[in-house]
Amino acid sequence: xxxxxxxxxxxxxxxxxxxxxxxxxxxxxxxxRTFASTCQNSTTSRIAAGRGAQSxxxxxxxxxxxxxxxxxxxxxxxxxxAPRGKLTTIEQIRSRNKxxxxxxxxxxxxxxxxxxxxxxxxxxxxxxxxxxxxxxTKGVGKPKVGGPFDLxxxxxxxFTNEDLLGKYALVYFGFSHCPDICPDELDKMxxxxxxxxxxxxxxxxxxxxxxxxPARDNPAVLKEYxxxxxxxxxxxxxxxxxxxxxxxxxxxxxxxxxxxxxxxxYLVDHSIYFYLMDPEGDFVEAIGRNFTADQAxxxxxxxxxxxxxxxxxxxxxA
Amino acid sequence: xxxxxxxxTDGVKKTSGGAFASPSRTNRAxxxxxxxxxxxxxxxxxxxxxxxSKDGRAATAKACGDSDLVFEKNxxxxxVEYFKKQRVVNYKKELTxxxxxxxxxxxxxxxxxxPIGKKA
Numbered sequence: 001x002x003x004x005x006x007x008x009x010x011x012x013x014x015x016x017x018x019x020x021x022x023x024x025x026x027x028x029x030x031x032x033r034t035f036a037s038t039c040q041n042s043t044t045s046r047i048a049a050g051r052g053a054q055s056x057x058x059x060x061x062x063x064x065x066x067x068x069x070x071x072x073x074x075x076x077x078x079x080x081x082a083p084r085g086k087l088t089t090i091e092q093i094r095s096r097n098k099x100x101x102x103x104x105x106x107x108x109x110x111x112x113x114x115x116x117x118x119x120x121x122x123x124x125x126x127x128x129x130x131x132x133x134x135x136x137t138k139g140v141g142k143p144k145v146g147g148p149f150d151l152x153x154x155x156x157x158x159f160t161n162e163d164l165l166g167k168y169a170l171v172y173f174g175f176s177h178c179p180d181i182c183p184d185e186l187d188k189m190x191x192x193x194x195x196x197x198x199x200x201x202x203x204x205x206x207x208x209x210x211x212x213x214p215a216r217d218n219p220a221v222l223k224e225y226x227x228x229x230x231x232x233x234x235x236x237x238x239x240x241x242x243x244x245x246x247x248x249x250x251x252x253x254x255x256x257x258x259x260x261x262x263x264x265x266y267l268v269d270h271s272i273y274f275y276l277m278d279p280e281g282d283f284v285e286a287i288g289r290n291f292t293a294d295q296a297x298x299x300x301x302x303x304x305x306x307x308x309x310x311x312x313x314x315x316x317x318a
Numbered sequence: 319x320x321x322x323x324x325x326x327t328d329g330v331k332k333t334s335g336g337a338f339a340s341p342s343r344t345n346r347a348x349x350x351x352x353x354x355x356x357x358x359x360x361x362x363x364x365x366x367x368x369x370x371s372k373d374g375r376a377a378t379a380k381a382c383g384d385s386d387l388v389f390e391k392n393x394x395x396x397x398v399e400y401f402k403k404q405r406v407v408n409y410k411k412e413l414t415x416x417x418x419x420x421x422x423x424x425x426x427x428x429x430x431x432x433p434i435g436k437k438a
Contacts, residue, residue: 180350
């Protein structure tokens, strides 16, 4: 037990540069208390507290002796306990453990553990961030984006928000006479949709395009228009009032004139976001134009995989 | 309706108001092609603005009148106006981005992603 502390001291002294060694010895008495307590913390934690205190006292005694003997005697005292050449059992053990806790197994374990922890914490952090986004719109009151709507799909059938329950929905607002942005975005939507289906299954998400231009985009026009992008995209239209209400719920700005003459040529200015809605009809996240199809597909499929079992995904989507 | 009616035999099919009868992918492609040819002509003649100013319109009619006509024939009239205005906006945007980058700022722009094999 006293060996442990003495050994630690001698090691520390040997490690120190020769110039420092003398000063270390001279001040050893003053520093004894702190030094011993550090030792106790680091190297002798195995020793019970009472015994540790005893060893400190013993060392203090030695320290006083050292000061009386002077610096020159000091080296001999420490080295005489274990002369080189004649290895005692303790020395043999010590030399075997010369590398300390650093060996190959320890290194592999350390790298493995820290790598595992890093991966765990980063994925968990990302998951929590997504969960926070997804749950911002949950809870008391009306969801901030989205809501009930009563529209007509591209087949001419009635289509309401009820038809979306149980599946994720990717909602886009556009119009068929859109010069360049909407076609690009709808192409991107088709890519996103295919990627998400590839990752998460074929029946988890519905792509939707709600027209902001109901005067020109009747079900037939939408059907013709959307099949060029992806046969699965559902086109929604309706009366001007119903479209206006839906746009308002989704916080979509649009500039369609209310009364247009047949054949009139005009453009519609509108918000260009994809709205991801969860199986309960709540808004999850808006995906802007700055996302590539891959990035957007990743965001969506991550949200889908976060949707956990208590909500009975399997049953609802059966 | 002037040459709009003749556009039905020459360019894409349009409504009496000058909009596309059907804004299909092929019609869009034709329109983009005509637009690019027209803009190329403007570039050659160093005309930026072909719509907002009187001088610009006159210079365009003089230098690129033919390709402007083809452009009008192949696109909805609203699209023509939109693209002409967009050309000016895009140019100003590029200038601003260059200015920001010259001052050490960073602008992240992702070009829109299009499918490689276009569906029929």
